[in-house]
Amino acid sequence: MEYLSLAGILLGLAVLIMISFKGVPIIITAPLAAMVVILFSQMPIVASFTGPFMTGFTNFAKNYFLIFLLSAVYGKMMADSGAAKSIAYKLSAVANKFPGNEKFVAIFSLVIVNSVFTYGGISLFVVMFTMVIIAKNLFEELGIPWRLYTCVSLGMSVYTMTMLPGTPAIQNLIPMKYLGTTPTAAPVLGIIGTVVSLILGIGWIKYQLAKAEKLQEGFMPTGTEISKVVLKDEKVEEMNLLVSLTPSIVLLVVLNILKQPPVVALFAAVVTSVILFYKRYANIVKSLSDGANNAIMAITNICIVVAFGSVVAASTGYALVIGALDSIPGPPIVQIIVAVNIAAGVTGSASGGLGIALESLSQKFLATGINPEVIHRVAAMSCGGLDSLPHNAAVINDLGVARLTHKQAYINMFVLTVLTPVVATIVVAIFASLGVV
Helix, strand or coil: CHHHHHHHHHHHHHHHHHHHHCCCCHHHHHHHHHHHHHHHCCCCHHHHHHHHHHHHHHHHHHHHHHHHHHHHHHHHHHHHHCHHHHHHHHHHHHHHHCCCCHHHHHHHHHHHHHHHHHHCCCCHHHHHHHHHHHHHHHHHHHCCCHHHHHHHHHHCCCHHHHCCCCCCCHHHHHHHHHHCCCCCCCHHHHHHHHHHHHHHHHHHHHHHHHHHHHCCCCCCCCCHHHHCCCCCCCCCCCCCHHHHHHHHHHHHHHHHCCCCCHHHHHHHHHHHHHHHHHHHCCCHHHHHHHHHHHHHHHHHHHHHHHHHHHHHHCCHHHHHHHHHHHHCCCCHHHHHHHHHHHHHHHHCCHHHHHHHHHHHHHHHHHHCCCCHHHHHHHHHHHHCCHHHCCCCHHHHHHHHHCCCCHHHHHHHHHHHHHHHHHHHHHHHHHHHHCCCC
16 A cells, blocks of 8 residues: 555656646646545545645645745845846846856856845745846857756755855745754855855856857757747846845845844845835836735745645655655764655655655654754755756746746756755765764
8 A cells, every 4th residue: 555655656746747847837737746646545535635735735825925925025126126137237247357258157147146136035936037138148149058047047046045054045944943943054064065066066067068169059049939039128227236235135134143033034125125226116016016926926836836745745655755764874864865855856846845844854853863953954955956856836937937948958957956956965964974063
């Protein structure tokens, strides 16, 4: 029975990935994949959807909706005021100052822009719409293959999401609820993970550029579809860089220095944006409304995969997997890495998988005697590994905005947002076992 259920989990996950590859919305594929798990696990159909499925959906929304709402509103306020573009254009202009290395510097400057945005608290679901405009102009001007646009995901889906101490990303905030930690938990481990990720990321970008150079590949052919799209790039009056960054600075100070809850810090950032940039909004009510709508879309996509993951967690096959954790060789920290990666991979969501894993296993992890700060950092980093499989909502959205297919450009995401975080997490676990925090 347990092994049949486990087969159902694997098949359900395969269905989720394959259908997502075809571009079908996750809100449709997740219930279908859940049905596969339910049937193979011989669970009652109606009770499973009204029970674990909807419970997982509503619990995640209840716990994190306010954070998603304020994050999305803040991101929209930064975008509509022109502050986000002011930051982006000032940083990406650096590429022209390195003759002979323009292509690498162009891509890496976008990585840095992404990092500034996301570490400053702007949701990656908002960032991608700004980034694609800047990137298209840079890539086309410098003749960089458009398929390499997905390399910039290194700056919004890796270290600013789970590694850098103090990041306001939801993935860094979830462990606080279960472990009693702070956003700056295990700062040295986080910095080590960031350095490893940057080294691996830079190596991959250079490799891909060398490969493209050898093939004499330019912006086309992978830029064909994006070249047909007239991207809205309204000219805005650029502002001082420090002024543009002020709301993000306020967010980080309130969160990490004043030690206020994430909701308070995000609210402070929104209020600061309104005060500083009030005259720059064409319609401030519309900006607030659009931000709220973005939040609903983002959290719905994550809640639906959490719902699928909750069905998986209620199956006998999942119990078999969790029960097998104790037999994994090595220190208990390995169990954390494996358990969280499995949950994130099954749900296709870093935050969703992390929430499921810590909900059911945080007490087990704490009982091992590992420093809660280490658990926080390793668990957060682990959720940023297998989460970015092809059915991940952010992956699908980013490819869609860039008019790229999985076949053309997912390989960069896989290397930079799946393999790279996994390797970085293993390195961090080694340092943690030596007593580094």
